[in-house]
Amino acid sequence: MSFIINRRNFLKTVGLTAFATQLPPLAQGYPSPKTILKPPRLKVGDTVGLINPASPIDAKDIEQVKQTLAGLGLKVKLGAHILDRYGYLAGTDANRAADVNAMFADSSVQAILAMRGGWGCNRILPLLECDRYRASPKILMGYSDITSLLLAIYARSGIVTFHGAVGTSTWNPFTVDYVRRILFNGEAATLKNPSPNRDNLTSNSIVVETITPGKARGKLVGGNLSVLTAMVGSAYLPSWKQTILFVEEIGEDPYRVDRMLTQLKLAGILPQISGFVFGQCTNCIPKDNEDSLSLTQVLRDHIQPLGVPAWSGSMIGHIKDKFTIPLGVDVEIDANQGSIKMLESAVI
Structure with missing residues (x-):
């Protein structure tokens, strides 16, 4: 009887050990691609794709962002679902993710700017086509809840992303100066x-x-x-x-x-x-x-x-x-x- 019990314990231990070896340690992080991809710098005349992957916004917010970006010599393209609402989210998970994927796939768009944070980006991470983004690396910028996208896309695609102003931020001289120096001029600031x-x-x-x-x-x-x-x-x-x-x-x-x-x-x-x-x-x-x-x-x-x-x-x-x-x-x-x-x- 003791042999049977010990054998069962042995097999159980071996099975758990084998299973555990298949799981990476939490702290290991995703094995980022060896080649880090830098997106092309912004130029006057470029188009910025506006997305809203977290909490809802109003149409007036878009008009303000258009004026801000026009002052930087940039054009704007709106995500198809940018004004969607689904409770406290800016649309369904599928539609918010679709806007992110579409902007990376759109050759007419040179950079992507999130309108605001709030909550919701973690929900769409499994729907992002990060592997495809490597074919067209672009500037992606935002902060707060947009941290999810910045980290996930950097981890899964190897593309440099940017923690900075969202569309509804205060685009004052200080903030704009660093946008110009780092995203337009390519300065190692x-x-x-x-x-x-x-x-x-x-x-x-x-x-x-x-x-x-x-x-x-x-x-x-x-x-x-x-x-x-x-x-x-x-x-x-x-x-x-x-x-x-x-x-x-x-x-x-x-x-x-x-x-x-x-x-x-x-x-x-x-x-x-x-x-x-x-x-x-x-x-x-x-x-x-x-x-x-x-x-x-x-x-x-x-x-x-x-x-x-x-x-x-x-x-x-x-x-x-x-x-x-x-x-x-x-x-x-x-x-x-x-x-x-x-x-x-x-x-x-």
């Missing part, structure tokens, strides 16, 4: 907050805090923290080995940021990175009379033990003045200076 001065009140409120001093190099990858953590365990995240991870957030109490960073640590993601940049956490303040750690304490608790250069306060996130951040290019960060130095152009 250094992204560093302006020095506070009396003429720039906005940057006076953006303080850079060094978490761990030093410099580090790696491929820049990241986006919205809550969206990123919601993708952990899926096949739509890239490899994290020796990356510079950047994140930003809005409207989350420090304990929720704590929970999300804990998830990235337990999933084995944080131990793999070579550097860390925390952008802005807009309205991330504990409720009145609430016993809470500060955001600074949370970041130090999770990031300092990694021993990698790290800092917070970059102009990334739900703010008016924002950098254009390329995912997938080599950069060097300086945690003492609070800078991200691109080591190569993000476009060709």
Whole structure:
């Protein structure tokens, strides 16, 4: 009897081990294509395809974006389902994904801009034809919930994507300047907050805090923290080995940021990175009379033990003045200076 029991246990163990070896570790990430593809740079006269893969918008939002892009010398082509509504989503999953696929396949479109974030992009990831995108790499830009598309398309197609303004963002001189420098001029820019001065009140409120001093190099990858953590365990995240991870957030109490960073640590993601940049956490303040750690304490608790250069306060996130951040290019960060130095152009 004992032989039979032991044999059963052995076969059960072997079977589970064999099954487990077929599953990649959560932290491994998708094996991105060896060749990273850079999209062609923007030129005056190019056409930008507008899509809305997350939450609904109004027709007036489109008119404002048209005027903004016209000021940059760009034309506009609307996604077929850009004004669709399906509850709190901008149309059905199938139709929102169809607009993304159609824009990548359309030879008359040179870049793709998401209208807004919200929620919904994670739902359409299985419907994206990422393998086909490699035949026509294009600039794709957005932030917040668009993080899903930026990470998934970079991971599955190897195309450099861009964390930056959405259509409904404030396209002020600061934001437009980085769009021009990185997407039009192909500049390998250094992204560093302006020095506070009396003429720039906005940057006076953006303080850079060094978490761990030093410099580090790696491929820049990241986006919205809550969206990123919601993708952990899926096949739509890239490899994290020796990356510079950047994140930003809005409207989350420090304990929720704590929970999300804990998830990235337990999933084995944080131990793999070579550097860390925390952008802005807009309205991330504990409720009145609430016993809470500060955001600074949370970041130090999770990031300092990694021993990698790290800092917070970059102009990334739900703010008016924002950098254009390329995912997938080599950069060097300086945690003492609070800078991200691109080591190569993000476009060709």
